[in-house]
Amino acid sequence: MRTTQRLDDVTKTTRIDLNSDMGEGFGPWTIGDGVDEQLMPLISSANIATGFHAGDPNIMRRMVLLARTHGVGIGAHPGFRDLVGFGRRHINAPADELVNDMVYQLGALREFARLAGMSLQHIKPHGALYMHAARDEALSRALVTALQxxxxxxxxxxxxxxxxxxxxxxxGQPVVREFYADRDYDLSGSIVFTRRVGALDPEAVAAKVLRACTDGVVRTVEGQDVAIGFDSVCIHSDTPGALALVQATRRALADHGIEVAGLAGTTAPAQA
Incomplete structure (x- = not known):
């Protein structure tokens, strides 16, 4: 969670959750740079793919154990039933059908968590499903009602x-507001959804995160600043150069006295 303290009428962020999508492969195939093992020690929350857009039982089990080793909180990352499109293509389906898909995926990861003596801390829909829920009240209401x-x-x-x-x-469902370090924003305060992201400058991404943490704003594609409220910073593991992005972001945060900490307040391991 984002923790702040007030000093001389200036609100300063002192700790922030850092999350990334993990286990987004399938069998022998991997998405992105394949750096899950290097990323896991540097984050505090892992969104583990649950099989529909990516992931399989063996990968899910491995990611849960890896997260346990590094003291990282785990969450289900359910997506559209779209392995070919990596869950970034919209599927027009009724809300109850999509919620059933998410509950199915949540249950799968929950059992792997139990097998490892862990429990799930969160759920985060993936890709196009996340964006669909973000604007569709029927789906959001059905999902939250099921979670309740x-x-x-x-x-x-x-x-x-x-x-x-x-x-x-x-x-009354607990929420964690996200800030996307590796996505553009528009004036509505929403990310600009894209199916493919190119390589980004690690220092520019780190500066963007730091500015959001210290000033509470982000520069939009329209060239204006908008206020942004968040509790966790997301850097996607499939973004090219993701490891460098996370490393640069952690350095920038540490240099300004901001620690990466889990949602339950557990401090994430220091950067190696």
């Missing part, structure tokens, strides 16, 4: 500007 029945204390990752956030707050 099966996992009422499970944190739901979403953007502050999303319908998902509004519905979760209304129904």
């Amino acid at each position: 029945q099966i996992e009422p204390t499970l944190r739901l990752f979403c953007m502050e500007s999303s319908v998902t956030f509004q519905v979760a707050r209304e129904l």
Whole structure:
């Protein structure tokens, strides 16, 4: 969670959660640079792919054990049933069908967590499904209602500007607001969704995160600043050069006295 303290009327962020999507391969295939093992010690929350957009039982089991080794909180990362499109293509399906898919995926990871003596701390829909829920009240309401029945204390990752956030707050589901370090924003405070991301400058990404943490704003594609509220910073593991992005971001945060800490307040391991 983002923790702040007030000094001489200036709000200063002192700790922040850092999350990344993990286990986004399938069998022998990997997505992105294949750096899950190097990334896991540097983050505090892992969103583990649950089989529909990426991931399989063996990968899920390995990611859970890796997260346990490094003291990283784990969450289910359910997506559209779209392995070919990596879950970044929209599927037009009824809300109840999509929620059933998410509950199915959540249950799969929950069992692997139990097998490792762990519990899930959060759920974060993936890709196009995340963006669909962000603007679709019927889907967000159906998802949160289901969570209220099966996992009422499970944190739901979403953007502050999303319908998902509004519905979760209304129904009392714990939420974690995200800031996307490796995505552009528009004036609505939402990310600009894309299916493919090119290589980014690690120092520029680190500066963007630091500015969001210290000033509470982000520069939009329209060239204006908007206020941004968040509890966790996301850097996607499939973004080219993801390891360098996380390393640069951690250096920038540490240089300004901001520690990477888990949602439950557990400090993530220091950067090697």
